[in-house]
Amino acid sequence: ETGIYGHEFAVLKTSCVSGGYFYPSESKRIHPKDINQAKVNPSKDAIIISRMNTPALVGECGYVNENYKYLFLPDRLWQTCFRRAAKINARWLAYILSFNSYSRKIKETATGTSGSMKNIAKEAFLNIGIPLPQESEQTAIATALSDVDALIQSMEKLIAKKRVIKQGAMQELLKPKEGWVVKKLGEVAEIKMGQSPSSLYYNSCCVGLPLVQGNADIVDRRTIIRNYTSQVTKSCNTGDIILSVRAPVGEVAIASFKACSGRGVCAISYSSLFLYYYLIFIEPQWEKYSTGSTFESVNSKVISSLEINIPSINEQTRIATILSDMDAEITALEAKLAKYKQIKQGMMQTLLTGRIRLI
Known part of the structure; x- marks a missing residue:
């Protein structure tokens, strides 16, 4: 080009x-x-x-x-x-x-x-x-490690392909169709706004509940544990949808465990994973709430009044099953990729230090 x-x-x-x-x-x-x-x-x-x-x-x-x-x-x-x-x-x-x-x-x-x-x-x-080492052993080591690299790169390409396929499936499955009805989010789901506890109660000693404050406590759309708090103000349950209400607004995750939810998030309870995938699908819509300032946020009224398109319960179940199966496949492939990378690290540790000789 x-x-x-x-x-x-x-x-x-x-x-x-x-x-x-x-x-x-x-x-x-x-x-x-x-x-x-x-x-x-x-x-x-x-x-x-x-x-x-x-x-x-x-x-x-x-x-x-x-x-x-x-x-x-x-x-x-x-x-x-x-x-x-x-x-x-x-x-x-x-x-x-x-x-x-x-x-x-x-x-x-x-x-x-x-x-x-x-x-x-x-x-x-x-x-x-x-x-x-001798050049022949250098070549043998390089060949062994490059073979593992090829395996890793092949797996990375497969995962990327699966993600593209899933993205296409979401576009097709979650696009509103005839028979879907428009509802406000607050009409179909329970919304619990977060409230931050005092920092005096933060700890790393597993006292109280894990604290989910915002996007820093989320990795790959799952909550992670960084801190605990012994003062539990508001809580979310395992499986709740976590929605960021502060910049960047609208990012979606799933609660991996019961936690105290801070003011940077809200917890949404719904009967199936359909809503989780639908909120991911409409994430770009939240950009309209940016006021041009460096810090943006939305309140409970805005979230509750968000209009969403809902199909029948059976259709919701079908869509959620298809997408969650795709997620499970990707997660399994990522676990394999992590294992391959671990194997490579072990090979480097033994081959590049001379603990195992190939010649």
């Missing part, structure tokens, strides 16, 4: 490398007046290193598996160039440099007075010691 400047040339962002992986899509088009300054392309079988970045990201690297003639490195990225006599498998080295113990050593060499930006000196980077 030629992009906004009428050419294909792009410069990589420092975010193009992470955890041993190279992401060529992390790039931006070069302004025509700067094209002559673009000199170095990502090359096949090389490693790109972020020499200047935030403290958390400085030293990140990624293996390049092909040539990219339209991409260029900025001055904040290095690319390896191996000596002819060096017997190095670049993919193996990328795994070593991204392995926790060596990645940490690289980051520790970074200097800079700014708390937001650090820089690695080339001499310091080149002086980092690494174990060096």
